[in-house]
Amino acid sequence: MKAAVLREVGKPLVIENVAIGKPGPREVLIRTKAAGVCHSDLHFVEGSYPHPLPAVLGHESAGIVEAVGDEVRTVKVGDHVITCLSVYCGHCEVCLTGHMSLCTSSETKRPKGAEPRLFKEDLGGARGPMAQFLNLSSFAELMLVHEHACVAIRKDMPFDRAALIGCSVTTGIGAVIHTSKVQPGETVAVIGCGGVGLATINGAAIAGAGRIIAIDRQPSKLALARTFGATDVIDANDGDVVKQVQELTSGGVHHSFEAIGLKATAEQSFRMLRRGGTANIIGMIPVGTMIELHGPDFLGEKKIQGSYMGSNRFPVDMPRFVDFYMNGKLKLDELIARRIKLEDVNEAFEELKRGELARSVIVFD
Template sequence: MKAAVLREVGKPLQIETVAIGKPGPREVLIRTKAAGVCHSDLHFVEGSYTHALPAVLGHESAGIVEAVGSEVRTVKVGDHVITCLNPYCGHCEVCLTGHMNLCISPETRRSKSDAPRLFKEDLNGATGPMAQFLNLSSFAEMMLVHEHACVAIRKDMPFDRAALIGCSVMTGVGAVMHTSNVRPGETVAVIGCGGVGLATINGAAIAGAGRIIAIDRLAGKLELAKTFGATDVVDASQVDDIAKAVVELTGGGVHHSFEAIGLKATAEASFKMLRRGGTANVIGMIPVGTKIELHGVDFLGERRIQGSYMGSNRFPVDMPRLVDFYMSGKLKLDELISRRIKLEDVNSAFDELKRGELARSVIVFD
């Protein structure tokens, strides 16, 4: 099968022929139909985060089940599915207490003694290592995953929009509804209006937030944020202190802030813009080794700062619900897609992300 392979940090992905294994007892073989090009992939391309190489990248995807292992019970051949990068075992402590997004059980992955899910064959039939990226590797024509890394959805849902639910939309909407538990009428600020930030704004609107403040440096992104539900905007290129601007705009700060960029300065600002009792949620991937600094006295007002991983999801329940939200017109996905591309164009999509352009590209497979 064709796949986009990262062989060296900082270098373009290479389109190669990669071999894929057959499903084990709890595994599912999926024909990839669409894959979003997410900023999280770019973090690994640029080296902000590390991963075993060579690796087939991609982690935001949708497809059709081609084959299932002997013990698979959650999906069947022919199902349309959305994938999720955090597979869960279903019986560890975090799973049993309702936090399946935090499961890191090794049983959802193949052990080192097993044959790899992905590998490279040379002309003589010898095989070489090929790492699976975030349990998925969706920049490829096929995916081989644990059954708890995908969920079946209704078949009238378009694949290119379904793919976005697999990461950016679940991350943003989930952070609002699950991680921070935004209530109707509360105030929300979102720093960064890329794919995740726009989904966060949309999630806040669905949750009934009273005021939703979008913050970005690009006027075009701020205009787009209004279509997703932002009631106010702050142009970060025009103010010296975004936290101060939000406090003044709201008369004391917001109940919930969401940092969707992954920078030290914006993470700190997300905490500073809270009212007493408010909660800051860091969604962005802050580079490894970066530390943030906060004023200790601010905690006396019961302000909180916390991380959010994949929107604290229960994805087998959440993703089909998000599909229904889209089909009923509540969730905006069409507007997130800047263009639809072929696998061979994946590097141009990364260039688009580096330039900070609107929305995101989606790879569409024939």
């Protein structure tokens, strides 16, 4: 199959022919129909986060089930599915206490010594290692995943929009409704209006937030933020962002969401809280970065917490998000800036670096 492979940090992805195995017990073979190009992939390309190489990247995707292995009960051949990188076992402590997005069980991967799901096969028949990325590797024509890395959805949902639910939408909306539990009428600030930030704004609007403040340096993204539900926008190029948020809300917001992954903006997200408020770090802050907070602020019961994939219960959440889109509540059409081919993936990464577009989506024929 054709796939986009990262062989060296800091270098462009290479389009290669990669071999894929057959479904084993509890595994599902999916023909990829669409895959979003997410900033999280870029973190690994640039080396902010380590990963075994070479690897087929991609983690935000939708497709059609082509084959299933023994014991698979959740999907069947022909199902349309959305994938999710936060694969879960279903019976460890975090799963049983309702935090399945935090599951790290090795049971969802192939055991040591078994044939890998992906491998490079040369003309002589020798097989080389090829790492699977975030349990998925969706920059490829096929994916071989654990059955708890995908969920069946209704067949009238377009694949290019369904793919976005696989990461950015679930991360953003989940942070609002699951991680921070925004209540109707509360105030929200979102720092960073890329794909995840826009989904967070949309989620805050769906949750009934009374005031939603969007913060970014790109005027085009701030204009888009209003479309997704922002009531106020702040250009981060103009003055003290924290002071502006405090003035707009008479003291600070109930909930802030940092959707970039920077030390400075993470610290801003905490400083713009009112007493009792909660800061949520959604962005991937580079490994080794330390965050500094003003200790006395904790006396006002201000909180800061992480949010991984929106604290999701994706087998339940994602079909509901599909219904939100089909009913007009969830904005996905506006999230897609470009539809591209797999060969254009490196150009999409360059656009991400410039911060100009919300989302490019790879569409497979």
